[in-house]
Amino acid sequence: MGRLDGKxxxxxxAARGMGEAEARVFVAEGxxxxxxxxxxxxxxxxxxxxxxxxIFAHLDVANETDWQLVLxxxxxxxxxxxxLVNNAGILRFAPILMMDRTEFDSVLQVNLVGPFLGMKVVxxxxxxxxxxxIVNVSSIGGLIGYSMLGAYVASKWGLRGLTKSAAIEFGxxxxxxxxxxxxxxxxxMANPSGGDLDPTPYLGQPIPRIGRPEEIAQLxxxxxxxxxxxxxxxxxxxxxxxxxxxxMG
Numbered sequence: 001m002g003r004l005d006g007k008x009x010x011x012x013x014a015a016r017g018m019g020e021a022e023a024r025v026f027v028a029e030g031x032x033x034x035x036x037x038x039x040x041x042x043x044x045x046x047x048x049x050x051x052x053x054x055i056f057a058h059l060d061v062a063n064e065t066d067w068q069l070v071l072x073x074x075x076x077x078x079x080x081x082x083x084l085v086n087n088a089g090i091l092r093f094a095p096i097l098m099m100d101r102t103e104f105d106s107v108l109q110v111n112l113v114g115p116f117l118g119m120k121v122v123x124x125x126x127x128x129x130x131x132x133x134i135v136n137v138s139s140i141g142g143l144i145g146y147s148m149l150g151a152y153v154a155s156k157w158g159l160r161g162l163t164k165s166a167a168i169e170f171g172x173x174x175x176x177x178x179x180x181x182x183x184x185x186x187x188x189m190a191n192p193s194g195g196d197l198d199p200t201p202y203l204g205q206p207i208p209r210i211g212r213p214e215e216i217a218q219l220x221x222x223x224x225x226x227x228x229x230x231x232x233x234x235x236x237x238x239x240x241x242x243x244x245x246x247x248m249g
Contacts, residue, residue, distance in 0.1 A: 003225045005030035008078040010070060010122060012061055012114070013088030015042035017187030018137065021213035022085055022220045027053045029221060032078040036061075036070055037088070061088045061114025067121040080129045083224040084122045086115035086159075087137045091189050096150045104151045111155030112162070119166050119177070127173035134170075134177040135223045136163045137216075140239045143181055160235065167233030176232040178223050183239025185211040204248070206241030 009026050013019035015037035023033045027050045035050070036059035037043040047056035055077050057070045074081050090110045092103050115136050126132030141149060142156030160179050167177040184190060184202060190210075191197055202209050219238045222228050237243060 003029040003221060003227065004083070007031045007082040007224070008034075008074060008080065009083035009085065009224065010034045010036060010074055010081050010118075011085045011087055012036045012059060012118065015039040015046055017189060018182070018185060018213045018216045018220075019085070019087040020046050021217035022087060023050065023054065025214070025217040025221050026083070026224065027051075029225075031083065031224075034070060034074045034078070034081075059088075061086075061118065062109040064117050064121065067117050071121055071125060075125070080125050081122055082126070082131060083133050083135070084118055084126070085135045085137065085220055085224065086118050087135075087220075088114055089137065089139075089155075089189065091149070091152050093148050094150075095148055099151060107151035108155050108158070111152065112158045115159055116162060119162075119170075123166065123170060123175065126175045127170055130174040132170075132175040133224050133228070134166065134175065135220050136160075136177065136179045137220070138163070138179045138181050138235075140181050140183045140237065140243050142179065143235065143237070143243055164233045171232055176223075176228070178228070178231055178233070179235050180216070180219055180223065181235055181237045181239065182216045183211060183237075183242040185213060185216055187213055202240065202242075204246040205239075206244060206247065209240065211238065211240060 009031045014023045014035040033054045035047040035056045043056045047054040057073045138159045139156040141153045142160040163179040
């Protein structure tokens with residue numbers, strides 16, 4: 001307990017899935033959290049469940065004005081943010097030859113432009129305060145390629161690179177920036193039906209199962225906390241060993 005005592009965090013895509021798990025873990029560890037999402041009803045419920053240590057703020061991550069309003073709400077209610085978790089993301093399946101341009105653009109707007117705007121707006125407050133940790137939730141799709149996921153992979157590789165540039169630019173001001181790369185995780189994005197998932201795709205992993213949102217949240221907690229004080233511009237992977245390779249035995 002208390003690993004984030006006194007810290008203020010903004011978590012995007014926090015109405016469900018990994019973002020919700022991150023918000024819950026952060027509050028349990030002493031942070032005050034701004035729960036952000038476009039899913040207003042679900043986000044309000046999460047914030048209400050977390051009590052006085054959380055508020056909800058509507059956020060379309062691709063809208064810079066929304067980001068400015070979120071920052072203002074955080075500062076008014078809790079103070080200058082110490083932590084930003086750019087967690088919000090979307091997924092679209094299509095081969096490159098069949099993907100509509102508008103679908104491609106929509107993925108980049110949420111998965112890449114959104115974190116850029118978050119770092120621009122919230123990062124300005126952090127650098128002015130001389131402290132902070134930004135966690136950009138990428139994917140193992142930002143480390144390797146996947147067919148049918150060209151837009152998603154492009155956005156996550158882009159976010160990985162943007163993380164490194166931000167780490168270099170913000171470091172002298174006391175702000176750290178790292179990317180978090182989950183593998184398969186049982187969330188509404190990966191499992192919209194909420195039913196039991198086919199375990200077959202994960203059987204070749206060293207840890208032969210899909211991940212849980214709480215497991216990703218624990219890594220985000222480490223990066224948000226002072227425990228990771230000498231880490232910036234780096235990739236942190238939680239994928240059950242998927243990127244290590246397949247066990248063919």
